[in-house]
Structures are given as structure tokens and as C-alpha cells.
Amino acid sequence: MTQYVLARITRMDDVDIGLFEYDRNNTLYFFFLNADEQVYMRYGGRDATSPDAYLNLSSLEVALAKGLELHQRYQRGEIPKAARPQPVFPRQIPLLVERTFARNNCVECHLIGDFQNIHRELDGTLDKPVHVYRSPDIKTLGIHLDVPKGIVVKEAIGPAQAAGMSAEDLITHWNRVPVYTFGDLQQQHDKLDRKAASVVVTVERAGQARDLTIALPIRWWITDIRWRQSSVDPRVYFDSRPLSAEEKRKLNLAPGGFAGEVTHVDMFAQVVKSHELKTGDIVYAVDNAETDEIADSPELYIKLRRKSGDSVTLHVIRDGNRMQMPLKTFQMSFRK
Numbered sequence: 001m002t003q004y005v006l007a008r009i010t011r012m013d014d015v016d017i018g019l020f021e022y023d024r025n026n027t028l029y030f031f032f033l034n035a036d037e038q039v040y041m042r043y044g045g046r047d048a049t050s051p052d053a054y055l056n057l058s059s060l061e062v063a064l065a066k067g068l069e070l071h072q073r074y075q076r077g078e079i080p081k082a083a084r085p086q087p088v089f090p091r092q093i094p095l096l097v098e099r100t101f102a103r104n105n106c107v108e109c110h111l112i113g114d115f116q117n118i119h120r121e122l123d124g125t126l127d128k129p130v131h132v133y134r135s136p137d138i139k140t141l142g143i144h145l146d147v148p149k150g151i152v153v154k155e156a157i158g159p160a161q162a163a164g165m166s167a168e169d170l171i172t173h174w175n176r177v178p179v180y181t182f183g184d185l186q187q188q189h190d191k192l193d194r195k196a197a198s199v200v201v202t203v204e205r206a207g208q209a210r211d212l213t214i215a216l217p218i219r220w221w222i223t224d225i226r227w228r229q230s231s232v233d234p235r236v237y238f239d240s241r242p243l244s245a246e247e248k249r250k251l252n253l254a255p256g257g258f259a260g261e262v263t264h265v266d267m268f269a270q271v272v273k274s275h276e277l278k279t280g281d282i283v284y285a286v287d288n289a290e291t292d293e294i295a296d297s298p299e300l301y302i303k304l305r306r307k308s309g310d311s312v313t314l315h316v317i318r319d320g321n322r323m324q325m326p327l328k329t330f331q332m333s334f335r336k
Contacts, residue, residue: 003068012107018088022187023134024113025228027051029183030060032067038082040070042183047137048224054182058148063181066150070180095119110229117232121307128304129194129221129294132233135186136221141199141214151185153203163214165203172209173202194221219296234308234329236299237269238262238277251282251317259284260297275314275327285315302329 009015019037022029022044028051029044043063047053073079090096090107096115100107120126138145142158143165145151156165173179174188192199201212225233240260243253253259262281269275277283283298284290286305295301302312308331316325 001064004064012090012109012112013101014089014091016087016089017112018085021085022183023190024109025134026109028055029109030063032063032070034071034074036081037084038074038079040067040074040079041180042187043181044183045135045186047135047139048227054145054147054186056148059150059182062150066180093119114229114231117230121232126232127194128232132230133194133221133223133225134228135190135223136192137223138185138189140217140220140222145182147182151179151182159215159217160201160212163201163212164210165201165212165214166205169203169205169210171201172204173200175199176202192216192221219294222300229332231331232308233332234303234306234310235274235332236302236327236329237266237272237274238299239264240283240297240299242296243282251284253284254290257284257290258292258295258297258301259290260299272330273328274330276325277314277316277327278318280318282317283314284317286312288313288315290315302327308332 019039020031022042026044026046030042031039032041032043033039041063043055043060045054070079090112091101093112093115095118096107096111099105099115100111117126117131120131126132142156142160143153144155144157146154151171153160153165153167153169153171155167156169171179171185174185175192177188179185179188189199196216198213198215201214203210203212226235239262241263243251243259243261245255248255248257248259251259260283262277262279262283265277265279269277286298286301289301289305292301292305295304298314302310306312306329308329311326311328314325314327316323
């Protein structure tokens with residue numbers, strides 16, 4: 001640490017968010033850079049389970065040592081200077097100016113990300129799989145890291161194991177881009193085309209580099225985003241289990257439909273009178289739609305195809321009887 005100059009940013013008012021780009025819902029994030037504003041690497045990232053799932057002092061120490069190594073290589077001319085990204089500043093986000101700057105409130109990271117998405121929704125450019133479902137969970141690919149060691153694999157199962165990944169592999173490249181920390185890895189994973197079928201991951205094993213092609217599962221980018229402070233995510237206050245093909249056949253439902261059995265109803269649904277679903281109900285359609293090219297559950301269909309605050313009609317089977325039920329979505333409210 002004595003070989004670094006530490007700058008702690010507590011307000012994002014005048015920070016160049018073009019250079020310092022990342023998932024704004026991360027609780028803690030480090031950028032390792034030099035006086036030429038060349039970003040060597042990142043440290044940070046999280047998943048839906050915990051804000052510090054991938055953070056600890058041991059992995060930070062590994063990152064600090066790697067940062068010094070990269071800086072020495074840069075000084076020797078071994079790392080070419082990268083083009084600086086186009087500058088972007090928070091004051092270029094109109095709603096942020098109107099609701100935060102104008103009130104002399106603190107400009108926080110999550111506010112930037114949220115207002116950017118609100119503007120995207122207003123101008124029709126919001127791509128929910130990309131802009132709302134940020135930072136897909138690598139555990140969906142079967143990759144579990146030995147967190148104190150950085151991006152050393154602790155266990156590989158499922159698609160990762162099928163691709164040849166094994167414990168003690170050191171991940172060095174993600175989709176052909178060098179990665180040095182989980183923050184780097186998550187940033188590159190988030191950049192993948194949501195329609196991609198595979199990703200090439202390079203690992204170092206016994207001193208040798210190996211390219212592994214991991215098949216991406218269907219809807220690999222889906223994560224639990226309820227912990228995020230997202231105004232553009234419609235809150236539905238229920239969870240469901242996708243029905244099997246056999247269950248759909250017995251109920252005479254669309255084979256490729258998104259029908260699901262309700263497994264949990266949030267108590268808040270009663271407070272705000274969002275809907276009257278019960279555990280065990282089968283929701284087989286929303287506004288007469290039973291199928292979708294992406295969604296495999298009724299709640300995902302609503303989240304992808306409707307806006308916060310929209311009302312929809314659910315088509316429900318309860319105790320063998322078919323019925324229709326109104327559902328009103330709600331917008332996440334938080335301090336702005």
C-alpha cells in the first residue's frame with residue numbers, strides 16, 4: 001500500500017464515469033491506474049447473496065501486488081498505452097441534475113446507474129437483459145472461486161467442468177481479454193452478448209495456458225436483481241417454479257409456455273394490494289400471452305415486457321378452476 005496513492009471517492013459529482021465505468025450497484029470498487037489515467041485493473045464485484053461475496057483482505061493483497069507488477073511493465077513499455085474512453089460526467093444526466101444536483105444532494109453511484117436506465121426507458125433504448133440484469137453470476141456456469149486467492153478456481157461443475165475446467169486453474173483471460181481479479185472477470189462477463197452461446201475462458205494450469213470453450217446455459221444472464229435499487233424493474237411480489245413439460249401437458253397448456261406454480265408470495269403484496277395470488281396457484285398467461293422468446297416464468301415475463309407501475313391481467317388455475325386476476329406492479333422507491 002505504501003507504493004500507492006489512495007484516492008477515496010465519496011461523491012460522484014465530478015467523476016468521469018466514462019473512464020470509471022462499472023456496475024453502479026457494487027458496494028465497494030477499486031480502480032488501479034497510473035498518472036496517465038491508464039486503468040490496469042479493477043477490484044470489486046459482488047453477487048446477489050452478499051455485497052462482499054468476492055472481497056476479502058487476502059484477495060485485495062493479491063490484487064495490489066499484481067497492480068504493482070503491471071505498473072512496472074507499463075514503465076518498461078511492455079504494456080501499450082490504451083486510448084482513453086470518451087469522457088462522460090454525471091451532470092450530463094438531466095434527471096440526475098434535476099433531482100439530485102439541484103437539491104444539493106449527494107451524487108451516489110447507484111443514483112447514476114438508476115437515472116441512466118430511467119432515461120433509456122424514456123427514449124426507448126432500455127435493453128433489460130443488458131442494462132437491468134447486470135453482472136451475471138458466474139456460478140451459473142459452474143465456476144466457484146477460491147476467493148482469497150483471487151480468480152483461482154475452487155470447484156468447477158456443470159458447463160465449466162464439461163469444458164475441461166478444474167480446481168486450482170487460474171483464470172487469465174475472459175472472452176480473450178486479460179483479467180487479473182474478479183472485478184475484471186465480472187466486467188468482461190457482463191459485456192458478453194446476451195444471445196451468446198459460449199465464452200472462451202483461458203486458464204493457466206501447471207504453467208501452461210489452456211483455452212476452454214464454456215457453453216452458456218439458456219438465460220445464463222438471469223440473476224436475482226431484487227437487491228438492486230432499480231426504478232425500471234417492476235416489482236411483482238411473488239415467485240414461481242416453471243412447470244415441467246409433463247405438467248403443462250396434463251393441464252393442456254402451451255408446451256413452450258412460461259406457466260409457473262407460485263412458490264412464494266411476498267407479504268408486501270397484501271400491504272399494497274398488488275394481487276391475490278396464493279402458494280400453489282398456476283399462472284399460465286399474462287394479458288393473454290402464454291409464450292415468450294426469453295421468459296420461462298410469468299414474473300420474468302412481466303419484468304421484461306412491462307414497466308414499473310403497469311397493471312396486468314394474470315390467467316390463473318386455482319384448485320382446478322381457471323380464473324383471471326389483476327396484478328399491479330410497483331416501482332422501487334429509494335432516496336434520491
